[in-house]
Amino acid sequence: MTQIPTLYVTQGSGNSFKPMQVAAQLGLQCNVHYLNVLAGESRTPEFLSINPLGQLPYMVLDGGVGLGESNAIAWYLAEGSDLMPSTALTRAQCVRWMNYEQTMLEANISPVRFFTYIVPELEKDHEAMIPIWRERGNQGLAVLNNHLEKNDFITDHGYSVADIAVYGYTHLANEGGFDLSQFKHVSGWIARIQEQPGYLPIDQLLTGQNQSLAA
Numbered sequence: 001m002t003q004i005p006t007l008y009v010t011q012g013s014g015n016s017f018k019p020m021q022v023a024a025q026l027g028l029q030c031n032v033h034y035l036n037v038l039a040g041e042s043r044t045p046e047f048l049s050i051n052p053l054g055q056l057p058y059m060v061l062d063g064g065v066g067l068g069e070s071n072a073i074a075w076y077l078a079e080g081s082d083l084m085p086s087t088a089l090t091r092a093q094c095v096r097w098m099n100y101e102q103t104m105l106e107a108n109i110s111p112v113r114f115f116t117y118i119v120p121e122l123e124k125d126h127e128a129m130i131p132i133w134r135e136r137g138n139q140g141l142a143v144l145n146n147h148l149e150k151n152d153f154i155t156d157h158g159y160s161v162a163d164i165a166v167y168g169y170t171h172l173a174n175e176g177g178f179d180l181s182q183f184k185h186v187s188g189w190i191a192r193i194q195e196q197p198g199y200l201p202i203d204q205l206l207t208g209q210n211q212s213l214a215a
């Protein structure tokens with residue numbers, strides 16, 4: 001990687017976890033800048049001028065080019081490393097599961113966790129959606145569980161950027177009231193990811209302290 005990225009991230013987020021885990025495991029040089037979503041820092045005019053969507057994570061290269069979406073940023077950072085499969089089919093399988101993560105896992109697990117665990121005072125405002133998110137999230141976890149019954153990792157490449165992406169919110173699902181013990185192949189895969197060299201748990205990875213990571 002020739003340009004040093006700045007990663008804008010927020011603490012406790014499964015989405016911010018993904019590019020940070022890739023950067024940490026590959027020992028990439030980058031600047032890490034924290035914003036407090038709960039304090040409105042992702043919606044200030046200053047940050048909206050950087051990312052008009054006001055979402056984290058967000059990456060800016062030192063030439064000024066920006067990139068949103070956790071899975072896209074993780075993909076960019078993993079390019080050319082052991083985390084990135086080399087065959088067209090396996091790369092396409094990664095994209096398939098990274099899209100699945102966004103539509104079936106993150107889309108359901110993240111809001112339940114947010115409104116019941118991070119800001120439970122807002123749970124009442126979302127009580128109609130919470131059982132729907134839970135049901136869809138459980139459907140998503142069941143399909144993942146079936147896949148992992150026959151596969152140690154998301155693709156036959158072995159541990160890859162797709163595992164990090166799918167793991168991002170899946171491993172936090174219990175904080176949203178999902179019962180991961182029902183999904184024993186997902187639980188076994190979570191344990192395999194946590195054994196990977198250089199793996200850092202989310203609270204050690206997303207410290208809340210702005211920092212420069214050196215290569």
Ligand SMILES: N[C@@H](CCC(=O)N[C@@H](CS)C(=O)NCC(=O)O)C(=O)O
Nearest residue numbers: 013015037042054055056057069070
């Ligand atoms: N699809 C996006 C979702 C990003 C997202 O929703 N980020 C949340 C934190 S996990 C956020 O920035 N929320 C603050 C806001 O929208 O102001 C991704 O994967 O990066």
